[in-house]
């Protein structure tokens with residue numbers, strides 16, 4: 059198909075007289091980016107694009123659990139086959155509520171086509187979390203459009219619209235039918251629709267809206283009515299359940315097969331001109347008719363099993379949807395392949411098979427109520443200690459992957475170097491400095507530039523060469539004078555052989571104590587002097603730096619063994635941890651109305667000095683306990699990453715404390 063604007067085809071300019079331009083034998087494969095790739099439509103679209111030779115990239119949100127089940131059959135962990143060529147499908151972290159993450163993703167992936175399928179897509183849920191729905195579904199689309207507009211190359215954009223936008227406007231609904239949304243979800247989709255039209259008209263973007271009517275499949279989420287029904291049919295058929303609770307049975311929908319609908323999305327982006335298209339089967343059925351078809355196909359009578367529950371009625375309902383997809387059929391040459399009855403049968407067949415597998419487990423003795431279980435403990439009980447070990451294990455494995463497997467261990471690395479570091483008897487700020495040095499996270503000028511800031515990258519001391527860690531501490535003309543003045547030239551030469559900062563710190567930790575003290579003193583004193591020079595002050599003379607290094611290396615152990623560490627009133631005063639331990643205080647907050655929350659933690663040493671802190675926001679939190687739990691998890695993860703082994707965890711959530719200590723959890727807290 060031809061591309062008038064922003065297509066992936068390369069313009070190979072030729073005026074008839076120019077020498078022929080050598081071309082690759084096979085055209086480069088097109089690159090697509092999909093938001094919402096882990097959903098039903100994302101997985102079908104990924105399969106379709108891969109079958110057409112595309113390289114497919116998906117954006118996923120950072121969250122504490124993975125929900126990539128629908129992609130498991132396609133996705134190959136790049137670590138598992140490190141030598142294979144560029145895998146055709148890859149996942150990246152980004153979030154529709156964060157513009158900068160979208161910009162970075164587009165820069166890194168440089169796609170030809172972007173499919174925006176991500177949304178908070180449950181209509182009933184949107185009444186409970188309206189502003190989150192608006193942020194992701196409407197403003198998220200706007201953020202992505204803006205990123206597409208600012209991208210370095212033309213990109214074709216698809217916006218997933220919804221028949222819900224028609225709301226109370228009577229059927230049949232076509233591209234010319236006015237919108238009358240009946241839920242926060244539908245209103246957000248209308249906004250995203252018009253943002254897309256506006257970016258097309260204002261900036262000439264190749265941007266299309268697909269107004270898709272309900273589309274289902276065996277991959278449909280289990281809280282949408284069709285899948286809820288077919289799951290119930292399967293479980294009732296094999297004897298795992300007897301009743302299913304539903305809301306309004308008279309609502310009518312135009313239900314098609316998701317696998318057919320993703321083809322329409324793709325076709326829209328292959329046209330000469332961008333446009334908006336209704337995608338529908340043009341056949342409408344009520345929820346009751348769906349029930350009849352599904353239960354009837356399984357030889358059951360739905361009336362024996364369905365119970366009406368008011369809780370599933372919505373504050374405002376969309377009564378009747380039936381699409382008119384004439385335009386898509388004419389211009390895209392698209393039509394659905396799977397009809398209503400075939401769709402119902404496909405879903406019921408799938409869910410009966412699924413229920414049979416469940417039954418096997420139940421018959422084998424797994425018949426018990428769902429409980430929270432800690433997978434890493436044989437009894438399923440959670441403990442902070444086991445969590446620490448799990449995280450430590452993971453971090454070890456990740457590091458091995460990064461350095462190419464266990465055979466390439468770094469010099470001196472035994473996995474215990476962090477413990478060694480935190481046990482050193484220097485002041486906490488110096489230990490923290492060493493840790494940041496090992497993690498390459500000190501703000502050398504080259505590092506700042508790599509994070510996107512335009513600055514002069516030359517060393518602020520010698521002004522000759524670019525400043526990175528190696529230059530700053532080992533190679534700068536002036537720092538070499540300090541090493542020599544302290545009689546540490548041999549140590550410097552040894553450190554120069556380290557292949558990275560972490561290896562250098564390992565070497566320092568393994569030095570004899572006298573040389574180690576001098577080295578640490580010098581590094582710290584040099585860093586202090588360099589920081590002053592960096593903000594325009596005069597650079598200190600060598601003898602001043604050496605003079606400053608001496609008290610650091612001679613700093614006595616900062617133990618507090620004789621001081622009282624337990625305050626009389628434990629509930630009112632923060633109690634310092636003992637000298638060989640660090641204390642984590644964490645807390646979570648939760649707003650019931652918005653289901654939003656926040657977490658934070660601070661880690662302090664035995665003198666009360668803050669060593670590490672963190673905080674963040676949470677979306678869609680079901681209850682306060684979850685926010686507390688998240689705070690605890692974030693703090694432990696941070697402590698583990700920093701190699702802090704001896705820690706005390708303190709939280710004000712009695713419920714969490716009791717869950718951690720006993721492994722049981724009071725379910726009534728979340729009201730669920």
Ligand SMILES: C[C@H]1O[C@H](OP(=O)(O)OP(=O)(O)OC[C@H]2O[C@@H](n3cnc4c(=O)[nH]c(N)nc43)[C@H](O)[C@@H]2O)[C@@H](O)[C@@H](O)C1=O
Pocket residue numbers: 179180181182219220221222270271272273281282283284286303304305306307309310311345370371372375376
């Ligand atoms: C095109 C559009 O399609 C979907 O939105 P939806 O039409 O709301 O889909 P649904 O399966 O949640 O509801 C269909 C009808 O079924 C009624 N209904 C009765 N009893 C239950 C019930 O128990 N659960 C549910 N979920 N619905 C029930 C409910 O009141 C409604 O009238 C989303 O993909 C959306 O993202 C989208 O864009």
